[in-house]
Each structure stands twice: as C-alpha cells, then as structure tokens.
Amino acid sequence: MGVKKDIGKALNESLKGLKLSPDEKVWDRIQATLNAKKRKRKILFWSRSFAVGLLTIFLCSIIYNSLNKENLKPEILKTKNNSSPSKANKIQEDVNDIIDNTEVNKNLINDQSEIKSTNKNSRFLNKKDSLNYILNHKNYFKNKVNDELINSKNKNLTKNSSIRNKTDNRKINTQTNKNSINFKDKNNALTSNNNSSRDNDFKKGDKRGITSNKTLSNESTLKHGNQLNSTNKDKLLDTLSTRKKIKELLKKDNIVASLDSLNTKDSLSTKITLQDSILPKKDIEKKILPKKESFWDVTFYVAPTYYNTLSKGSTFGNNFVNHKKKGGISLNYRVTFDIKFSEKLNLRTGFGKVNLNYTTIDVSTTTSTGTIPNLTEFDGISYDFRALENIYSNELLEPLTSLNFKQKIGYFEIPVELVYKFPSKKLKWKIIGGGSALKITNNSIIAESSNGDYTIGKSNNLSEYSYSANFGGGFDYPISKKLKINVEPMFKYHLKTFSRETANFKPYSFSIFIGTTYKF
Amino acid sequence: MEQSKLIKDCINNNRQAQEELYFKYKDVLFPLCLKYCKNFTEAEDHLHDSFLLIFKKINSYKGKGSFEGWMKRIVINKAIDKFKKEKKTRTTIINDNLISMTDTIIDESKLNLSLDIILSVIQELPKQYRFVFNLYELDNHTHKEIAELLDISIGTSKSNLHRAKVILKKRIENIDTLNLHNTNSNHGS
Incomplete structure (x- = not known):
C-alpha cells in the first residue's frame, strides 16, 4: 500500500510534468488568420471612408442645391422677365408695323395725341399702351396655344379654345363702338396687304377658326372707337372698362391652364409677361410659380438619456454578474438634417454626441495593503496606473471593502433614420425607425466612494465602432413658417458594443429628444 | 529579444x-x-x-x-x-450512480500511469465537472470565483468538484484493475 492522497492534489502533482507541443501548423493558421484580419481591417477602413465620403457629398449637394435654389428663384423671374419683353417687343413691333400701314394706326396716333393733351390722359396713354401690349400678346398667345393643341389632336381642347376665342371676341366687341364692322373690312384689307411670315401666322389663325384678325380688328375697333368718341373722358372710361373686362377674361381664361399643361419655356415666359402687364409682381409669383417648399430642414436636439441593460450581465465582465447595478442619466446632443421624400416620409441623417453612464454597486475589493482597497484585481479594466498611484500614495480612498464603479461611455453618432409623418394640421405626429453608427470617444471608469470620485482606468472590452437600432415617435409643433419644436422619445438597442462577450450585457438607451427645427 | x-x-x-x-x-x-x-x-x-x-x-x-x-x-x-x-x-446527462461514493482519497501508487492516460481521464469528464475540477484543483480558484466565472452557485461548484473527483477515482481504479488483470494474464501465459 502506498501513500493515500486526495485525488485532486495527486493529479495536480502528476500533471505538473506535462509537456506537450502543438502541431507546427498551428502557427501557420494563426498567421493566415492575422493576415485575413489585416485585409478585413483595410477593407473596413476603406468602406467606412467611402461611406463617410458619400454621405459628405450627399449632404454637401443638398446644402449646395438648396442654397442655389434660393439664389436661382429671383434669377428665373429675372430671366423670364427679360426674355418676355424681347418677345413682347418683337410682337409689339410686328403689330406696330401692321398698325403703321393702316388708317387705324393714323387714327390711333391722332387719338393718342388728343389724349396726351389732358392731364388725366397721360395715365390713360400708358394704360392704352399696356392694353395694346396685352391684346397683342393674347392673340399671339392664343395662336400658339391653338397650334400646339391642334398638333396634339386634342379636339375638345381646340373646340373649347375656339369657343373661348369667339366668346372673348364677342365680349370685346361689346366694349367697342358700332363702327367695328367697318374696321373688320379694313382689317381684312390689312391682312391681304401683309405678306410677311407674321402675317401668315395671323392667316393661319383665320384658317383655324381662331379669330386672330378679328381680335386685331377688335383692337383696331377699340382704338378707332376711342378716336371716334367725342371727349377724352369718354375714351378713358371706355378704355378702362375694356381693360377691366380683359383683365377679368384673362383671369378666367383657361389658356393659362393649357399653357401649364404644355409647360414650355416660351409659353411660360409669355404667360408671365402677359400677366405681368396686368397684375402686380407678387400676384404673378403667387399665381404662376408653384409654391416651392423646402425639401430639407435642420434640427438641433438635446436629449436626457437613460442607459441600462436588458439582462443581468455586467459591462466589466463575468466577475460582476451578480453585483447590483443601476442605469444612469446623461445628456445627449444631436444635429440632424431631414430630407423630404414626400409629405409623409423624410430621410434623416446628421451627427451627434452620445453620453452614457452605468454604475456597478458595492464592488468588493480585497484589502491586500490593509489600508486601502485593491483596485487592480478586475480583468475587465485597463488601469490608469498614474491615477492609481495618486490614489494609493495620497490614501485618497478609505480602507473600504466596497466601492461603486461608474462607467462613462461617450460616442460620436451618425444616425440614419426614416421619419413617417401622420397627416395633421397643428401637431404633426410621427414615427421614427433606423440606426446609428457609433464611434467611441470617451471610455472611463470612476471609483465612487464617500471620499470622492476617482478615475481609475477604462473598460478594455468596448468596441471602437458599434451600432444601435433606433425606434421612436413624437410630434412637431410649428411656431412659425420656418421654426418648429420637436419632442421625440426614442429607444435605442445597442449592438456590437463589446469587443468580447461580456457576461450577457445587453445595453439599451432611452432618450427624450427635444429639438428646434429650422426649415430652409 | x-x-x-x-x-x-x-x-x-x-x-x-x-x-x-x-x-x-x-x-x-x-x-x-x-x-x-x-x-x-x-x-x-x-x-x-x-x-x-x-x-x-x-x-x-x-x-x-x-x-x-x-x-x-x-x-x-x-x-x-x-x-x-x-x-x-x-443539456448534459450525467450518470450519478457513482455519487453515492463519498471518498475521494486514492492510493498514490495507483497514479503510476502515463501522463497521456491521466490527461485523457480528465478530458473525458463531463464538461462542467472538468472546468470546476481544473479551476479548483489545477488553477487554484476558490468556489466563489468558480461560481462567478461559470454562472453557477457555490453549492453547485462544490458538488461538481466532488462528483468530478469521484468519477476520476473510479476510472483510475478501473484502469489500474485492468492493467493488473493484463499483467496477471501475461504472467500466466
């Protein structure tokens, strides 16, 4: 019989002499994995850089476009206003040429000279010019519309247009004196005398049943009617009433709508010029240019945020699973840009600063020195030995056996979220879903005691890059056309927070984002 | 270096x-x-x-x-x-027939086995028993530490250790008996 021993101790002694080597190939495998990881890191770096680059370009293009739009708006108007007079001038010249060749024109000149002789009539003259201008444009415009309508074989529209033309002419006729019949003849003569292409345009108008000549005759009739009137006052009243009538007709005229449907530059500029002569500029902008709503806005948020775990685990590692913990509240900040997809759907991106904290309570420490707690026994912590030296040398901590460890984590955040807005008038309710990419910016562990709080190091298992899945809701409250207030409670489930498995710690944060939106 | x-x-x-x-x-x-x-x-x-x-x-x-x-x-x-x-x-199914044995003391002479055999006996333990045995006996952890590391209670750790030792003892004794039997039969022939 030999010596009796506990089997555990006996086996321990036996195994102390165990010397076995792994296969040589193990190092080759390690090397291969390290090389693959290096390649992966490179790919990850470039893909992240590419993504950040794309995002930057995207944001820059949005900002550039929106700024350009702001600058472009008056330019468009300016261009249109510039282009239309040239066209208008051309038409005016054409009509003037025609008028010059007629007696009507002579009469009109006489008439205008008569008008000029009175104070009141100086205003009338301008209006008269304006009226001519309007009428000319209207005729030209109607011809153009009809050309396009006929080409597009839109019979109904053509009919309507013809009817409208006729109706318009009838209405204009009622405003003129009875001598218009004579002038119709004269106008026919005028048509035959003019062989230029612009005359052909008018002829075409005749052929199509569009009463361009009739309209011209109306104009002439109107002018002549003015001439025939015995007093300037009467002329003025007549002209003003005609002008008013035409203005009403133009307003009612569906040709503007037809033009919108044709959507050509010429027609749009003509339209602007046409109405510009009658309506104030503001009205033109309101009527002709569609109301352009900005497709993006910027929001500045501040959010009290609560951070905790959905499970029982610990951020420090397995040793702390059974310790009591408590979540902490800290302030987060965010700037986001909302890009409008539609009335209901927005894409949101931006950047933010995420601050989180979490406390492990009553961390047991062994008092190896006998005077102060031994802080260096926890594997999950990379210690700041200078700070520890300071704590130890100055005996800053009492000889306690337990402390609270507060972990502070900071991230730079890039959120990408979709915002769905429910249609409503005042409070705009919305739901939000998406995710955030997080880059760690702060990682510190603070030992809290009754004597004070001391940073002892940082967690060694936090990933440099992590993600969160974001879900939330909230509402907007507009305080002006440009400004609104937002309240958005949001839940974030954090993913890939730890570089190695950490005792089943499943972090989440709950924030109430309160923000102000500026709409561009 | x-x-x-x-x-x-x-x-x-x-x-x-x-x-x-x-x-x-x-x-x-x-x-x-x-x-x-x-x-x-x-x-x-x-x-x-x-x-x-x-x-x-x-x-x-x-x-x-x-x-x-x-x-x-x-x-x-x-x-x-x-x-x-x-x-x-x-889900580990462990045969607890041996647990009735309470004695984990062994005659040192029975451990005159090759290291390979001793190692294989330990490796064949149910995984949780192997971890508790290794951590406690070979790497000098306390039951409290083992409980925290493996997410088990201190009582479970103690119980697992005891059972691991019982299994080890039984297997080593069996190997010893088998060796003895082989030696005798060799001498007889």
Whole structure:
C-alpha cells in the first residue's frame, strides 16, 4: 500500500510534468488568420471612408442645391422677365408695323395725341399702351396655344379654345363702338396687304377658326372707337372698362391652364409677361410659380438619456454578474438634417454626441495593503496606473471593502433614420425607425466612494465602432413658417458594443429628444 | 529579444515579434489548453483562438504582474467563454450512480500511469465537472470565483468538484484493475 492522497492534489502533482507541443501548423493558421484580419481591417477602413465620403457629398449637394435654389428663384423671374419683353417687343413691333400701314394706326396716333393733351390722359396713354401690349400678346398667345393643341389632336381642347376665342371676341366687341364692322373690312384689307411670315401666322389663325384678325380688328375697333368718341373722358372710361373686362377674361381664361399643361419655356415666359402687364409682381409669383417648399430642414436636439441593460450581465465582465447595478442619466446632443421624400416620409441623417453612464454597486475589493482597497484585481479594466498611484500614495480612498464603479461611455453618432409623418394640421405626429453608427470617444471608469470620485482606468472590452437600432415617435409643433419644436422619445438597442462577450450585457438607451427645427 | 520590446512590437502588429512570442510561450500554454479541452485537436484550436486574442488584447497588458500569468488567464477565460456559449444549448446527462461514493482519497501508487492516460481521464469528464475540477484543483480558484466565472452557485461548484473527483477515482481504479488483470494474464501465459 502506498501513500493515500486526495485525488485532486495527486493529479495536480502528476500533471505538473506535462509537456506537450502543438502541431507546427498551428502557427501557420494563426498567421493566415492575422493576415485575413489585416485585409478585413483595410477593407473596413476603406468602406467606412467611402461611406463617410458619400454621405459628405450627399449632404454637401443638398446644402449646395438648396442654397442655389434660393439664389436661382429671383434669377428665373429675372430671366423670364427679360426674355418676355424681347418677345413682347418683337410682337409689339410686328403689330406696330401692321398698325403703321393702316388708317387705324393714323387714327390711333391722332387719338393718342388728343389724349396726351389732358392731364388725366397721360395715365390713360400708358394704360392704352399696356392694353395694346396685352391684346397683342393674347392673340399671339392664343395662336400658339391653338397650334400646339391642334398638333396634339386634342379636339375638345381646340373646340373649347375656339369657343373661348369667339366668346372673348364677342365680349370685346361689346366694349367697342358700332363702327367695328367697318374696321373688320379694313382689317381684312390689312391682312391681304401683309405678306410677311407674321402675317401668315395671323392667316393661319383665320384658317383655324381662331379669330386672330378679328381680335386685331377688335383692337383696331377699340382704338378707332376711342378716336371716334367725342371727349377724352369718354375714351378713358371706355378704355378702362375694356381693360377691366380683359383683365377679368384673362383671369378666367383657361389658356393659362393649357399653357401649364404644355409647360414650355416660351409659353411660360409669355404667360408671365402677359400677366405681368396686368397684375402686380407678387400676384404673378403667387399665381404662376408653384409654391416651392423646402425639401430639407435642420434640427438641433438635446436629449436626457437613460442607459441600462436588458439582462443581468455586467459591462466589466463575468466577475460582476451578480453585483447590483443601476442605469444612469446623461445628456445627449444631436444635429440632424431631414430630407423630404414626400409629405409623409423624410430621410434623416446628421451627427451627434452620445453620453452614457452605468454604475456597478458595492464592488468588493480585497484589502491586500490593509489600508486601502485593491483596485487592480478586475480583468475587465485597463488601469490608469498614474491615477492609481495618486490614489494609493495620497490614501485618497478609505480602507473600504466596497466601492461603486461608474462607467462613462461617450460616442460620436451618425444616425440614419426614416421619419413617417401622420397627416395633421397643428401637431404633426410621427414615427421614427433606423440606426446609428457609433464611434467611441470617451471610455472611463470612476471609483465612487464617500471620499470622492476617482478615475481609475477604462473598460478594455468596448468596441471602437458599434451600432444601435433606433425606434421612436413624437410630434412637431410649428411656431412659425420656418421654426418648429420637436419632442421625440426614442429607444435605442445597442449592438456590437463589446469587443468580447461580456457576461450577457445587453445595453439599451432611452432618450427624450427635444429639438428646434429650422426649415430652409 | 527583451520581453517588453517583444510586447511593444506585438502591439505594433510586427509579425516577426508575434511569431517569436508564439514559439516562446506555446509549450507553456498548450498543456493548459489540453486540460480544458476534451482532446488534442480541440486544444490546438483553442491555442489558436487564444493567441489571436492575446495579440488583439496585448495593448491592455500594462506590465503589472507576470506576462505569462496574464496569458494564462486569457486562455482560461477564453475556454470559459466558449463553455458558457455552449452551455446555453447543451443539456448534459450525467450518470450519478457513482455519487453515492463519498471518498475521494486514492492510493498514490495507483497514479503510476502515463501522463497521456491521466490527461485523457480528465478530458473525458463531463464538461462542467472538468472546468470546476481544473479551476479548483489545477488553477487554484476558490468556489466563489468558480461560481462567478461559470454562472453557477457555490453549492453547485462544490458538488461538481466532488462528483468530478469521484468519477476520476473510479476510472483510475478501473484502469489500474485492468492493467493488473493484463499483467496477471501475461504472467500466466
């Protein structure tokens, strides 16, 4: 019989002499994995850089476009206003040429000279010019519309247009004196005398049943009617009433709508010029240019945020699973840009600063020195030995056996979220879903005691890059056309927070984002 | 190369330094892997994974304490992490017929076995028993520490250790009996 021993101790002694080597190939495998990881890191770096680059370009293009739009708006108007007079001038010249060749024109000149002789009539003259201008444009415009309508074989529209033309002419006729019949003849003569292409345009108008000549005759009739009137006052009243009538007709005229449907530059500029002569500029902008709503806005948020775990685990590692913990509240900040997809759907991106904290309570420490707690026994912590030296040398901590460890984590955040807005008038309710990419910016562990709080190091298992899945809701409250207030409670489930498995710690944060939106 | 320089070079991902570190410590860490794994192949895999983790985490070693001890802790913690991952899906059926035995004292002469056999006897233990036995008997952890590491109660740790010892004793005695029987039959022939 030999010596009796506990089997555990006996086996321990036996195994102390165990010397076995792994296969040589193990190092080759390690090397291969390290090389693959290096390649992966490179790919990850470039893909992240590419993504950040794309995002930057995207944001820059949005900002550039929106700024350009702001600058472009008056330019468009300016261009249109510039282009239309040239066209208008051309038409005016054409009509003037025609008028010059007629007696009507002579009469009109006489008439205008008569008008000029009175104070009141100086205003009338301008209006008269304006009226001519309007009428000319209207005729030209109607011809153009009809050309396009006929080409597009839109019979109904053509009919309507013809009817409208006729109706318009009838209405204009009622405003003129009875001598218009004579002038119709004269106008026919005028048509035959003019062989230029612009005359052909008018002829075409005749052929199509569009009463361009009739309209011209109306104009002439109107002018002549003015001439025939015995007093300037009467002329003025007549002209003003005609002008008013035409203005009403133009307003009612569906040709503007037809033009919108044709959507050509010429027609749009003509339209602007046409109405510009009658309506104030503001009205033109309101009527002709569609109301352009900005497709993006910027929001500045501040959010009290609560951070905790959905499970029982610990951020420090397995040793702390059974310790009591408590979540902490800290302030987060965010700037986001909302890009409008539609009335209901927005894409949101931006950047933010995420601050989180979490406390492990009553961390047991062994008092190896006998005077102060031994802080260096926890594997999950990379210690700041200078700070520890300071704590130890100055005996800053009492000889306690337990402390609270507060972990502070900071991230730079890039959120990408979709915002769905429910249609409503005042409070705009919305739901939000998406995710955030997080880059760690702060990682510190603070030992809290009754004597004070001391940073002892940082967690060694936090990933440099992590993600969160974001879900939330909230509402907007507009305080002006440009400004609104937002309240958005949001839940974030954090993913890939730890570089190695950490005792089943499943972090989440709950924030109430309160923000102000500026709409561009 | 000096150890501190070697570590510094490894932090900078110097492949030559990493290779040197591996060949310097592989024979120290591999027996540890063998004790926590159920066979040679699994131990090699575990050594591979542990060294990758060592290279990844080497910057967190601040020079406090033994570097070899730090690496051993990584090997053990890695084994525990794997064990806990598997534990979530694993249901171990343990034959408790032997538990009635309370005596874990063995005659030292019965341990005159080759190290390979002793190692295989430990490797054949049910996984949780093997971890508790290794951590307590071979790596000097307390039951409280084991309970925290393996997410079990202190009572379970104690019970597992006892059962592991009982199983080991029984198997070693059986091997001894078998050897004795073989020797006698050889003499008889």
